[in-house]
Amino acid sequence: MTMRALVLVVGLLAVLGCRAVEVKRPRGVSLSNRVFYDETKPFTCLDGSKTILSDRVNDDYCDCVDGSDEPGTSACSNGRFHCTNAGYRPTYIPSSRVNDGICDCCDTTDEYNSGANCQNTCREMGRKEREELEKKAEMAREGMLLKQKYIEDSRKGREEKQMRLQEMVEKRQSAQSEVDSLLAKKEEVEQPEKEAKDAHKKEWEERREAEKAAFEKKKSLEAFTELDEDSDGTLSAQELLSHSELDSDGDGSLSDQEAQDLLSGSQSVDVSTFQDSVWPQIKEKYKSKGPPGKSQGEESEMPPYDDATQQLIDAAEAVRNEYESASKSLREIEDTIRNLEKEISLDFGSQGEFSYLYGQCYELSTPEYIYRLCPFNRVTQKPKAGGSETNLGIWNTWAGPENDKFSAMKYDQGTGCWQGPNRSTLVKLLCGKETVVTSTSEPSRCEYLMEFYTPAACQQPAEIPQSEEHDEL
Numbered sequence: 052m053t054m055r056a057l058v059l060v061v062g063l064l065a066v067l068g069c070r071a072v073e074v075k076r077p078r079g080v081s082l083s084n085r086v087f088y089d090e091t092k093p094f095t096c097l098d099g100s101k102t103i104l105s106d107r108v109n110d111d112y113c114d115c116v117d118g119s120d121e122p123g124t125s126a127c128s129n130g131r132f133h134c135t136n137a138g139y140r141p142t143y144i145p146s147s148r149v150n151d152g153i154c155d156c157c158d159t160t161d162e163y164n165s166g167a168n169c170q171n172t173c174r175e176m177g178r179k180e181r182e183e184l185e186k187k188a189e190m191a192r193e194g195m196l197l198k199q200k201y202i203e204d205s206r207k208g209r210e211e212k213q214m215r216l217q218e219m220v221e222k223r224q225s226a227q228s229e230v231d232s233l234l235a236k237k238e239e240v241e242q243p244e245k246e247a248k249d250a251h252k253k254e255w256e257e258r259r260e261a262e263k264a265a266f267e268k269k270k271s272l273e274a275f276t277e278l279d280e281d282s283d284g285t286l287s288a289q290e291l292l293s294h295s296e297l298d299s300d301g302d303g304s305l306s307d308q309e310a311q312d313l314l315s316g317s318q319s320v321d322v323s324t325f326q327d328s329v330w331p332q333i334k335e336k337y338k339s340k341g342p343p344g345k346s347q348g349e350e351s352e353m354p355p356y357d358d359a360t361q362q363l364i365d366a367a368e369a370v371r372n373e374y375e376s377a378s379k380s381l382r383e384i385e386d387t388i389r390n391l392e393k394e395i396s397l398d399f400g401s402q403g404e405f406s407y408l409y410g411q412c413y414e415l416s417t418p419e420y421i422y423r424l425c426p427f428n429r430v431t432q433k434p435k436a437g438g439s440e441t442n443l444g445i446w447n448t449w450a451g452p453e454n455d456k457f458s459a460m461k462y463d464q465g466t467g468c469w470q471g472p473n474r475s476t477l478v479k480l481l482c483g484k485e486t487v488v489t490s491t492s493e494p495s496r497c498e499y500l501m502e503f504y505t506p507a508a509c510q511q512p513a514e515i516p517q518s519e520e521h522d523e524l
Contacts, residue, residue, distance in 0.1 A: 076088060077090075077108055077109055077122060077123060078109060078122070078123030078160070078163065079109070079122035079123035079124075079131075079132040079133050079146075079149070079160075080122045080123070080133055081133040081135075081141065084097075084133075087119075088105075088108060088122075089105070090105050091105070092105060093105060094107070094108050094120060096114070096115035096116065096117055096119050096120060097115070097117055097119035098115070098116060098117040098119070100115065100116050100117070101114065101115055101116075103115075103120060107120060108120050108121075108122075109121060109122065109123040109124055110124075111124045111126045112126055113126040113127035113128075113130070115127070117129065118130030118131070118146065121146065122146075123149065124146065124149060124150075125146045125147050125148070125149045125150060125151070126146070127146055128146070128147065129146075130145070130146030131143045131144070131145065131146060132144050132145070132146050132148070132149050132156075132161055134155070134156030134157070134158060134160060134161060135156075135158055135160065136156060136157050136158045136173045137158060137173055138158075138173040138174040138176075138177040139157050139158075139173040139174075139176045139177040139180065140177075140180075142156070144156065144161060148161060149161050149162075150162060150163070150164050150165040151165065152165050152166075152167045153167070154167060154169035154170075157171065157172045157173040157176050158171050158173050159171050187482075187512070188512035188513075190482065190483065190484055190509075191482055191509045191510065191511070191512040192511075192512060193484050193506075194482050194483065194484055194506035194508075194509030195506075195509050195510075195511060196506075197484070197506035197507075197509075198404050198506045198507050198509050201403075201404045201405075201406070201407045201506065201507055202402045202403060202404050204406075204407065205399060205402070205403030205404065205406040205407070206402075206403060208406060209395065209403060209406070212391050212394060212395055213395065215387075215391060216388065216391040216392065216395065219384055219387050219388045219391065220388060222384055223381065223384045223385065223388065226377065226380055226381040226384055227381060229377050229381075230374070230377045230378055230381050233370065233373050233374040233377050234374060236370050236374075237367070237370045237371055237374045240363070240366055240367045240370050241367050241370075241371075243363050244363045244364055244366075244367040247356075247359070247360040247363050247364075248356070248360065248364070250360075251353075251356055251357070251360055252353065255353045255354060267330075267334075268326060270334070271325065271326045271330040271334070272322065272326070273339070274330065274333075274334075274337055274339065275322050275325045275326070275330075277339060277340065278290055278291065278294075284321065284322065285319040285320065285321055286314070286319055286320050286321075286322075286325055286329070287314075287318060287319040288307060288310035288311045288313075288314055288318065288319070289310070291305060291310040291313060291314075292305055292307070292310055294337065294338070296336050296337065296338050297309070297310075297313065297333050297336050297337065299312070313329055313332060313333065314329060315328060315329075394409060397409065397427055398449065400457050400507065401457065404507040405426070405457070405505070405507045407507070408426035408427065408486070408505070408507070409426065409427050411425070411426065411486075412424065412425040412428075413425075413426075413486065413487060413488050413503070414488065415488040415489070415490070415491055415501075416435075417491065418435075419434065419435060419436075420432050420433060420434055420435060421433045421435060422443075422488065422491045422501070424478065424488050424501060424503060426446070426460070426478075427446045428445075428446055429442060429443075429444065429445050429446065429462065429465075430442075430443040430444045430462045430465070430476040430478070430499070430501070431443060441465070441466050441474070442465040442466045442474065443462065443465045443466075443474045443475070443476045443499050444461075444462025444463050444464065444465040444474060444475045444476040444499075445462055445463065445464050445465065446460070446462055447461045447462060447463050447464075448460075448461050449461070450477060451480075457480070457508070458479070458480050458508065459477055459478060459479050459480060460477070460478040460480065460503075461475070461476075461477060461478075462475060462476040462477075462478065463475040463476075468496065468497040471496060471497050472497050473497070474497045474498075474499065475497070475498055475499070476498075476499040476500070476501060477498070477499070477500050477501070478501045478502075478503050479500065479501065479502050479503065480503050480504075480505060480507075480508040481502060481503070481504050481505075481508055482504070482505075482506070482508045482509035482510065483504025483505060483506065483508075483509075484506060485504060485506075486503075486504065486505045486506070487503075487504050488501055488502070488503050488504075489502045489503070489504055490502045
């Protein structure tokens with residue numbers, strides 16, 4: 052066998068043994084771009100800047116500014132090499148990696164002239180990827196079954212809530228009428244009750260004032276009798292002098308002039324004048340020399356109501372209790388209406404698939420904190436070592452991209468950071484068979500990111516290609 056024949060045989064074996072070698076197009080060119088590399092015609096740079104002879108393509112010299120004339124060499128710094136990667140997925144790598152001794156393409160085509168010992172791993176990589184895709188697809192299918200159930204439950208639940216809302220609105224009207232009626236009745240029975248209670252109180256106050264007046268008169272008479280030392284029925288200034296506590300100028304003794312002043316300039320006064328004009332001046336200072344007398348309790352308790360008044364009070368109290376009970380029922384109905392209106396108005400997804408999350412909370416425990424996500428309500432963080440809970444955001448809106456807005460939730464207006472903004476949390480929703488928070492991070496100061504898996508985020512999986520052979524996706 053001649054040397055030329057040997058070279059041809061080796062070349063043929065190489066072609067048969069390595070399926071990654073391309074023979075129908077220039078090296079490093081994708082099938083979609085093959086039309087631009089016709090070997091029978093001059094080549095025009097893909098940016099249209101220049102036209103060169105076809106034999107200058109892949110000649111290891113960069114002629115085009117965009118590097119498109121050297122797709123299979125590393126001559127152009129901005130060039131791109133296409134890896135066909137049959138059995139896996141095609142990709143582009145920078146031309147600088149061509150023949151650098153490192154296998155970047157799983158089909159080994161980037162190291163055609165470096166001597167690197169590369170193995171074609173595309174089939175194995177494709178197999179592993181398909182297995183992983185199949186697992187994800189299976190999970191998505193199972194998630195979709197749950198999602199369909201959530202959608203149906205949401206539809207039924209929404210209908211039930213709307214019916215209940217209508218019932219509550221009608222019930223509110225009836226309850227309001229009852230409250231209005233009881234209010235009028237309450238006002239009607241409270242008027243005679245008030246009049247009877249006021250009359251009872253007035254009678255008691257008048258009686259108490261009369262008792263006080265009688266007590267004061269008795270006390271003044273006792274004082275007069277004690278001060279009237281000669282028992283002649285009159286009180287003189289001289290008889291007052293022994294009571295130094297009646298001193299007015301603070302020198303510790305009562306002078307003749309001070310005593311006469313107490314008698315309003317008279318030499319003596321009778322008992323009636325004493326009670327009217329002298330006693331009011333001295334009763335706070337006067338100290339009896341006899342045994343202490345009984346004091347008059349000014350704050351004595353008001354006596355019980357008579358039977359007629361008590362009957363009015365009991366009747367009014369019964370109506371008041373009815374009114375309070377009816378008012379409480381009305382408030383509960385109004386609270387129910389507000390809650391139903393709020394829940395019905397919330398956006399639970401295009402088909403209501405996320406409604407099952409409403410009113411639920413999910414926790415994630417980390418070494419330092421317990422994070423709590425309550426969808427459509429709030430996100431919180433609590434230290435495990437103890438301390439108060441921190442609000443990481445209140446439900447605001449769906450925050451996914453325009454074509455997939457239900458893929459993320461935005462919670463904001465949380466607890467303010469020290470010299471910083473209010474805390475906020477972006478919750479990224481991912482497809483999963485279970486509803487669970489899997490991670491929490493703080494990519495930026497006071498801005499948190501959560502990953503939340505839920506069947507409601509699942510979509511029908513795309514078909515997975517069964518053939519391992521392909522030229523391009």
